[in-house]
Amino acid sequence: QVQLVESGGGLVQTGGSLRLSCAASRSIFTFNAMAWHRQAPGKERELVARIRSSGSTDYADSVKGRFTISRNQNRLYLQMNSLKPEDTAVYYCAAQPMAWDRNSWGQGTQVTVSA
16 A cells, blocks of 8 residues: 655646646555546546556646656656646546556645636
8 A cells, every 4th residue: 555645736827837746655666557637526537647667658638748747756746737727626646556456546636727
């Protein structure tokens, strides 16, 4: 198990930037995958970006070219640029230490983008 704590959310205007951070209770560098998900009001949780142990990344089509996922030994980051009102959601960090593990989740951080 790994404990995750997100930070960095807040209120920003359209076109602005935010950097989310997820602090892990142990090293994440060899984890099978780390990811950011988000859930907007009335919608299902969706994958935003994922980084695998190899360093390869995946992004949702809606954030490609605007968001960048990265990591260091104990932290996962999400740099969010050119933010839009539709990016408003609670953002969650998820960790999958091994391929057969279920995700561990953080408590989430609110991102609100005003028009």
